[in-house]
Amino acid sequence: MQAFLQQVVSGIAIGGIFASLALALVLIYNAMGLVNFAQGEMAMLATFVAYALISRGMSYWIAFPVTLVLAFGGGVVIQRVVIRPVERAPILTLVIITLGLATLLNGLAGFMFGYVPRSFPSAFSAQTIDLLGVFISYRDLGVIVVSGLVLLAVYLLLQHTTVGLTLRAAAHHPEASRLLGVQVSWMLGLGWGLAAAVGAVSGIMVAPILLLEPNMMQSIIIYAFAAAVLGGIESPLGAVVGGLTVGVTVNLAGAYIPFVGGDLQLAVGLAIIIVVLIIRPNGLFGRAATRRV
Amino acid sequence: MTALLEMEAVHAGYGQTSVLHGVSLSVPDGSVVSLLGANGAGKTTTLRAITGGVRWTGDIRFGGRSLRRMSTEDVVRGGIAHVPEGRGILTELTVDENLRLGSHLRRDTKEVRKDYDRVFEYFPVLKERRGLSASTLSGGEQQMLALARAFLMKPRLMLLDEPSLGLAPMIVRSIFEIIRSINQSSRVTVLLVEQNARIALDLSTRAYVLEVGRVAVEGESEELQGKESVRRSYLGY
Amino acid sequence: MLQRIRGAPPRYWLVGVVVLFFVGFPTVISSFLASEWAQALILAIAIMGLNILVGYSGQLSLGHGAFMALGAYTSAILAHHFKMDIVATIPIAGLLTGLVGFVFGIPALRLSALYLALATFALAVVTPSLIKRPAGLTGGVQGIILTQPDPPGFAQSAYGFLTGTAMTSDQWIYYICLFCALILFWFAWNLVRHRPGRAMRAIRDGEVAAAASGVNIAGYKTLAFGISAFYAGIAGALFALATGFVSPDTFPVSLSIQLLVGAVVGGLASIPGPLLGAIFAYFLPIESSQWVPSQSWIPDQIASTVKNAGPAVTYGAVLILIMIFAPNGIVGLVYRGYVALNRRLRGAADRETGQMPPNPQTV
Numbered sequence: 001m002q003a004f005l006q007q008v009v010s011g012i013a014i015g016g017i018f019a020s021l022a023l024a025l026v027l028i029y030n031a032m033g034l035v036n037f038a039q040g041e042m043a044m045l046a047t048f049v050a051y052a053l054i055s056r057g058m059s060y061w062i063a064f065p066v067t068l069v070l071a072f073g074g075g076v077v078i079q080r081v082v083i084r085p086v087e088r089a090p091i092l093t094l095v096i097i098t099l100g101l102a103t104l105l106n107g108l109a110g111f112m113f114g115y116v117p118r119s120f121p122s123a124f125s126a127q128t129i130d131l132l133g134v135f136i137s138y139r140d141l142g143v144i145v146v147s148g149l150v151l152l153a154v155y156l157l158l159q160h161t162t163v164g165l166t167l168r169a170a171a172h173h174p175e176a177s178r179l180l181g182v183q184v185s186w187m188l189g190l191g192w193g194l195a196a197a198v199g200a201v202s203g204i205m206v207a208p209i210l211l212l213e214p215n216m217m218q219s220i221i222i223y224a225f226a227a228a229v230l231g232g233i234e235s236p237l238g239a240v241v242g243g244l245t246v247g248v249t250v251n252l253a254g255a256y257i258p259f260v261g262g263d264l265q266l267a268v269g270l271a272i273i274i275v276v277l278i279i280r281p282n283g284l285f286g287r288a289a290t291r292r293v
Numbered sequence: 294m295t296a297l298l299e300m301e302a303v304h305a306g307y308g309q310t311s312v313l314h315g316v317s318l319s320v321p322d323g324s325v326v327s328l329l330g331a332n333g334a335g336k337t338t339t340l341r342a343i344t345g346g347v348r349w350t351g352d353i354r355f356g357g358r359s360l361r362r363m364s365t366e367d368v369v370r371g372g373i374a375h376v377p378e379g380r381g382i383l384t385e386l387t388v389d390e391n392l393r394l395g396s397h398l399r400r401d402t403k404e405v406r407k408d409y410d411r412v413f414e415y416f417p418v419l420k421e422r423r424g425l426s427a428s429t430l431s432g433g434e435q436q437m438l439a440l441a442r443a444f445l446m447k448p449r450l451m452l453l454d455e456p457s458l459g460l461a462p463m464i465v466r467s468i469f470e471i472i473r474s475i476n477q478s479s480r481v482t483v484l485l486v487e488q489n490a491r492i493a494l495d496l497s498t499r500a501y502v503l504e505v506g507r508v509a510v511e512g513e514s515e516e517l518q519g520k521e522s523v524r525r526s527y528l529g530y
Numbered sequence: 531m532l533q534r535i536r537g538a539p540p541r542y543w544l545v546g547v548v549v550l551f552f553v554g555f556p557t558v559i560s561s562f563l564a565s566e567w568a569q570a571l572i573l574a575i576a577i578m579g580l581n582i583l584v585g586y587s588g589q590l591s592l593g594h595g596a597f598m599a600l601g602a603y604t605s606a607i608l609a610h611h612f613k614m615d616i617v618a619t620i621p622i623a624g625l626l627t628g629l630v631g632f633v634f635g636i637p638a639l640r641l642s643a644l645y646l647a648l649a650t651f652a653l654a655v656v657t658p659s660l661i662k663r664p665a666g667l668t669g670g671v672q673g674i675i676l677t678q679p680d681p682p683g684f685a686q687s688a689y690g691f692l693t694g695t696a697m698t699s700d701q702w703i704y705y706i707c708l709f710c711a712l713i714l715f716w717f718a719w720n721l722v723r724h725r726p727g728r729a730m731r732a733i734r735d736g737e738v739a740a741a742a743s744g745v746n747i748a749g750y751k752t753l754a755f756g757i758s759a760f761y762a763g764i765a766g767a768l769f770a771l772a773t774g775f776v777s778p779d780t781f782p783v784s785l786s787i788q789l790l791v792g793a794v795v796g797g798l799a800s801i802p803g804p805l806l807g808a809i810f811a812y813f814l815p816i817e818s819s820q821w822v823p824s825q826s827w828i829p830d831q832i833a834s835t836v837k838n839a840g841p842a843v844t845y846g847a848v849l850i851l852i853m854i855f856a857p858n859g860i861v862g863l864v865y866r867g868y869v870a871l872n873r874r875l876r877g878a879a880d881r882e883t884g885q886m887p888p889n890p891q892t893v
Binding site for chain 1: 853
């Protein structure tokens with residue numbers, strides 16, 4: 001039982017990471033009806049930026065917010081330069097462009113930082129504490145707390161600020177929002193920036209576990225897809241619930257289903273995606289109406 | 294009275310098809326002007342040209358400034374509230390959020406609070422439904438919400454696209470009363486597009502009748518109401 | 531994207547020249563180069579399959595590398611475990627993959643374009659680890675090594691008679707690939723000109739309208755999936771034959787992206803597009819990785835990084851630039867140039883007719 005709980009807790013920790021990346025996907029999906037295939041690579045590049053800052057002597061807790069700000073700026077720039085010219089293009093064009101972006105960013109990271117995996121510092125020690133018989137590492141706890149804070153911050157921003165209100169308005173009803181003076185095109189830029197920053201958190205959180213290299217996020221993005229699809233791709237709450245569910249499921253499957261083991265955990269992610277899409281394409285929290293198919 | 298809005302020989306259209314073929318009109322400051330005509334005459338397109346929702350040539354001046362090459366957002370920020378065809382309600386959001394979008398650009402917090410009180414005086418039902426999703430409102434309530442939201446933008450000019458569409462006569466009457474009151478007590482100029490010529494002419498001081506993209510008749514509202522020939526051939530009553 | 535290139539009738543003499551070129555080519559180049567061109571032809575076949583799916587029927591698959599893997603492993607397992615003649619396994623691999631693709635197309639019907647892209651992308655990422663699992667069958671991480679066939683007697687003597695040199699195994703494999711490519715391109719050309727092609731394009735351009743005119747949407751969409759997977763399966767089997775080796779790492783997600791790059795660069799919804807795209811997508815990384823280390827002024831360390839990262843950077847940049855500036859790829863550019871030239875030659879009179887140029891944003 002204890003071992004089981006242990007797996008659940010570490011599943012929640014890794015699930016928080018999936019949730020952040022899934023939330024980033026949801027933000028962009030809501031803004032323009034698009035799944036951003038480059039989200040993982042954007043997070044990876046941001047993590048390299050954090051790595052560069054820390055290895056130049058900046059303290060972790062300063063580098064962290066600085067990276068988020070830079071990621072935000074990077075997201076805005078990407079939207080302005082790459083996405084804006086094709087904003088009204090068919091969805092397949094947009095998907096191919098984000099895929100091109102993913103490939104490009106992956107190559108750029110390899111170009112600048114090489115392919116040798118690097119260890120990335122964690123702000124929390126690997127020591128464990130005994131919590132009601134379950135041993136939790138400070139690292140897992142830290143990941144849970146940081147992810148939770150980020151998700152809370154995004155929730156507050158979207159639901160309780162004017163900027164959040166205009167962001168949601170622009171996403172759902174661009175034409176009507178324009179007539180209310182909302183600068184829709186900039187809202188899309190803001191959405192991309194926000195998504196980039198939220199995604200960056202997942203990269204920084206996962207890097208100490210996986211080692212930092214350009215392909216680091218390739219598996220994480222699949223879990224994030226699974227989380228977003230499971231939660232209903234337009235629901236921020238769904239992304240969180242989906243992320244935690246996928247994290248726990250994958251962890252338990254790896255530990256208790258001998259066939260899955262360590263190396264087929266990713267296939268569990270794929271299975272979740274396919275099963276959800278076929279049985280319940282709107283996920284747990286999604287609405288039935290789909291825009292822009 | 295000086296003209297708040299002037300259109301001069303405006304041509305406009307969608308893609309290859311042009312809809313307006315040289316529309317000129319003038320909306321005096323503080324007045325209510327109606328824009329009448331049959332379906333497809335170009336009434337909606339005229340409003341859309343003003344707020345930059347469609348490409349146009351010619352000239353449109355608002356408060357003496359040309360609106361040429363201005364984005365919709367900038368025109369709106371300049372003081373024009375446009376309640377579009379279909380009312381432009383953001384059904385994904387709550388009633389309150391819709392209202393807040395109306396006032397989100399204003400910095401005069403005290404005035405905004407007063408305007409909210411005014412709005413809830415006009416439309417008490419909106420106060421009751423504040424927290425509900427705007428999609429749960431009935432057609433009449435959505436029209437009220439659209440009007441309230443436009444009022445909260447504190448515009449100098451309101452463009453209203455068929456506020457009577459699909460509503461019961463009693464509701465139409467009360468909505469038009471409120472439009473009149475907004476015009477008179479808050480000095481908001483109104484350009485009103487209507488199919489229902491009778492009620493529009495009752496409210497407006499001046500009217501234009503569009504026919505296939507051109508101004509066919511213009512004049513004082515009373516005068517148009519009085520002319521049997523105009524009424525029969527253009528206004529249909 | 532995805533609009534048909536209208537006009538420009540097929541130039542039969544041009545097709546003849548191209549075929550003759552590919553037939554005669556290996557007699558004048560080295561055996562090693564022939565094997566590289568064989569790989570390019572294999573890629574062209576797979577890209578044609580993807581083109582039928584994406585360009586003609588409007589369903590985006592980002593996981594065609596997985597279908598290639600299925601074809602390759604079918605062929606390798608039949609040849610290795612069941613001692614079949616590897617050349618004979620090629621059609622079996624194609625048919626099996628086509629069948630799997632057809633079956634895969636049924637649940638795909640329920641998905642929107644976006645979700646289909648997502649699911650197939652996930653499939654492509656997971657494929658290598660799925661292959662590793664049944665190690666007894668697939669050889670696990672090590673993969674399967676295959677013996678490449680020697681050219682049969684008739685080919686030997688014909689080749690010797692024509693060129694005066696002995697035919698190598700690589701040259702024989704090249705001709706097998708060319709043979710398959712010719713048949714499959716010819717088949718694709720016929721497919722798109724006739725009823726199924728028209729039906730698929732109608733579905734791509736608007737399902738509701740297509741259904742209203744009596745097109746069997748589900749049938750043709752799954753058919754497109756099946757045919758597309760069949761092409762990928764054949765390409766996979768040829769790939770196993772040409773490299774003499776299959777392993778999980780020969781089918782990474784970047785293979786699927788390479789296919790997509792080829793399809794997009796060449797020009798979607800066109801017949802010559804996949805060939806041009808394949809040549810680009812295959813030779814770009816090879817040429818760049820050969821050119822960079824050969825430049826002595828570039829420090830070794832940088833050179834090796836560029837060698838690793840170069841293709842990804844170029845692929846990514848090319849994908850983005852093409853989608854923004856030339857959504858119809860090379861074929862679209864050539865066609866646009868052809869039209870402009872024609873107009874100039876015919877003079878200004880043509881301009882007076884007031885014909886509208888096709889709107890580039892219509893799909």
